[in-house]
Amino acid sequence: MRRREFLGTMAAVPALGAVGGRKKIACLSSTYHVRSHSDNFITRFLEGYWIDEKYYPPPFEVASLWRDQIHPADIGGRLAQAYGVRVAGSIEDALTLGTGKLAVDGVVMVCEHGNYPFNDKQQQLYPRYEFFEQIVKVFKASGRSCPVFSDKHLSYDWKKAKRMYDWSRELHFPFMAGSSVSVTFRRPEVDPPLGVTMESALCVGGGWVADGGIFHLLDTLQAFVERRKGAETGVKAVQMMTGDAVWKAAAEGLWKRELLDAALSRGEKVAPGRPEDAKNAVVGIVEYRDGFKGAVLALGSKVNEYLVAYKARGKVESTLCYVPSENSNNFSMLVHGITQMIQTGKPSHPVERTLLVSGALAELMESRYEHEKRLETPELVVKYKAPAKSWYAHGMGS
Secondary structure: OOHHHHHHHOOOOOOOOOOOOOOOOEEOOOOOOOHHHHHHHHHHHOOOOOEEEEEEOOOOOOEEEOOOOOOOOOOOHHHHHHOOOOOOOOOHHHHHHHOOOOOEEEEEOOEEEEEEEEOOOOOOOOHHHHHHHHHHHHHOOOOOOOOEEEEEOOOHEEEEEEEHHHHHHHHHOOOOOOOOOHOOOEOOOOOOOOOOOOEEEEEOOOOOOOHHHHHHHHHHHHHOOOOOOEEEEEEEEEEEEEHHHHHHHHHOOOOOHHHHHHHHHOOOOOOOHHHHHHOOEEEEEEEOOOOOOOEEEEOOOOOOOOOEEEEHHHHHHHEEEOOOOOHHHHHHHHHHHHHHHHHHHHHHOOOHHHHHHHHHHHHHHHHHHOOOOOEEEOOOOOOOOOOOOOOOOOOOOO
């Protein structure tokens, strides 16, 4: 990248500075090993992070670390020792630092990876709700709260996800969640203007069809479609289909094949051959309450990245949401957003996005479990307005 290009792209990345001195955060981890999500988040708060070619030093003091499970290749303990971080014996201890009252300015909860069971719907039963409930218990006992980040979708269960959201509203604390893919680098930097008349949209990814993989596709799709004309009002119905039914659905107009072709044209790791020949194809149809339709498509042997295409005002736009495999810097912009929230109390993007996606994901997994039945989702009335400017990393990424 040339220097002029670098300066131009970084001008669009919000600059964050210390607010009121160095704040303390508690980090909660399901398990902490190299390239785990705990490594991708917590290590960046310990060591700093890069966005494209700019380095950001550690914004806070990591005051405590709590781990639910100790991985055989754990790095959390050694990092805590190296950086002088208190190793907590419980979530309460991590938040109170042994004082009996909330003693930190922010909580980063990373409940991803670890030895947790799957149910028959291919949902991994991460105890995010249970961890969050213990955070809220400390808040209530302390008579005050602080900003909280929760990695990925809120819960595999809609009712639990909604309760987490409701707690944040009841206790008035800033709350963020979501995927790193929806805020990573875009090649090219395609961003629909807020209020655009959008006709259809599609997010394409690989073949990880358990709920964790489908979540990344849904969250990325939502980051684009929430910008369509009119504020978001929620999801009316969903349907998951597999195999030949995927292509039949395209022929019937349930999702747009032209969008797939446009998305694949941006790929850097797309295997040769027809998309129809991909193994284990899966599509999730999302019908919104305002009549808009979007879709997520997993093509196991064809795609190993995240691609988005949408049609607005008669024109198809597409992009690659770039995930740098060499350094996982797709997480850096999300860490930057968490930093903004803890420093200013203002999340970089609305948690309602993740709430809606959590519900749609749970219903899509239910649809597949119920023999690919179309399911009405009257409970998914989630209303919010997208931010004036999309939050994502600028530059090519590295």
